[in-house]
Amino acid sequence: MWADIKILTVSIVLRVVHAALIELRTLDSRVAKEFERFPEGLSYSIRTGFEGPTLHVLWQDGKLKRVENLPSPVCCLRIKSMPLSFQLFTGQMGMAQAYARHAFTMAGEVADVMRLARLVNLVEAYLFPKIMTRRIMTDVPETEVCFLRAYARIAWGFLTCKYKISQ
């Protein structure tokens, strides 16, 4: 039961992270700058635990598309277990801490993980309260707009099916 809850939570948070990246691109200049530098065709696969939830995203035509599957992603992160995935996606462990604790393997270029880590840090700064982010980051980025705006846009996006899988 508890294991199922963890899997469901990770699955939901992965969807929210994708949504937050899309919305923060228009709300936060640092996220926008990161996306400006994304090479066309950059893709990430995030796999959690043994056959846990996955997120596959592809940067194409100026959009971060969520796709069903990526046969050969540019950067593939595999989080080593479900407890680690749960910690990482529920604000109990930051990306730097995950790296330091050997929580994931990565196939691809380290530079692409660094881009993702910076983006995840910014997403977490908006989605989680400071009392949590201070424990998982050495320096918590300041938010450029009120976090409620980010939450509102993400909620509206889900209501309007904005983040559905691209074909």
Add this chain to the structure above:
Amino acid sequence: MAPYFEFQNAVKLLCGEFSLERISIELEHLGASRPLVLSDAVLNKIGTLEQVTEAMQSEGITAGAAFTDIPVDSSLAVVNKIAAYYREQGCDSIVSVGGGSVIDTAKGVRLVLSQDTDDILSISGVENLTRGKHIPFVVVPTTAGTGSECTGVAVIRNDANGVKMEFLSPFVEPDIAVIDPRMTMGLPPKATASTGMDALVHAIEACTCQQANPLSTAYGTAAIRMIAENVEEATRNGSNKKARFSMALASTMAGIAFSNSMVGAVHAIGHALGGVCHVPHAVAMTILLPHVMRYNLSHCAEAYAALLPWLAGLDTALDTPKEKRAEAAIAFVEELGARLNKICGLPLTLREAGVEKESFAKVAEFAVNDGALIVNPRAASEEQVVEILNAAY
């Protein structure tokens, strides 16, 4: 203490006199008889390589082939070329003789061969590889600085974009490392000083970055003490065997330390300076260390304070008020650099190293994408990296 850490050092160390003469029997034990010997043109010219091959030959193993054109800043293309050469020559093992570039190139070649591929770029990543085919691999370091003989990482330049890429895997570690003091006796004073400072950076960053753990810190602090006691003597008096051997061992211990706890911003910015401005790695490390320590001070004063006894000795640490120890540790590093500068002219600023300020933006862009930055005790943006570079100019 970190809630979780990993520690690995699977390298067998042959340390001390007549170590070179033991390479052959170790190869035999590993089931090898036809090694590809890798080195660079300088070591070939001055006879260092010959010293190794003669020692091997005297104990029954002759090189199957040799490649001695590894450049200072080796690249992915060189790795792929050597791997093809290894296959052509029918070799069954690798013996690399050289500094950081030669050793990391050899690590790359071994990865390509063991993973049965033609292109190292296709297997880049972090802890993403399976063991693959075992290629017996012996490393003979000829500098006392990189520690690469004992690390699970290879740093190799990608000529396509100038980025120094990191390949991290436990299967990168060599089987055997040979720490023979004869190998560093001929190292010129400036190279002795800069590579010694490189080892010091490895040890300090290993003890203070986010991935530090009790085992890596034990190796790191012991290395710091040996370097602080011996680097000036080894630079001033290169024929001092004891100082040379101590520096070689310290470098290896610092390598074991950082292989298990990673490095930080000094390396991230240093790799970028190497990639963009071609500043030699050890020189970049020497210049950046005190400036990055000052930048990090607000986030790891306690960790720097704990290094003072190892850097300056117990008496000095005890005579220094607790709240001033971190600052004193940084001051020690600065003064050590200044003393080495007096002995051999070691560059202490980026200006002296020939870096143009116009390159700072590009260096910062590369640095924030370097894997070493993620575990630095303090996060750094491109703007903050430029501030560090300005301070080091």
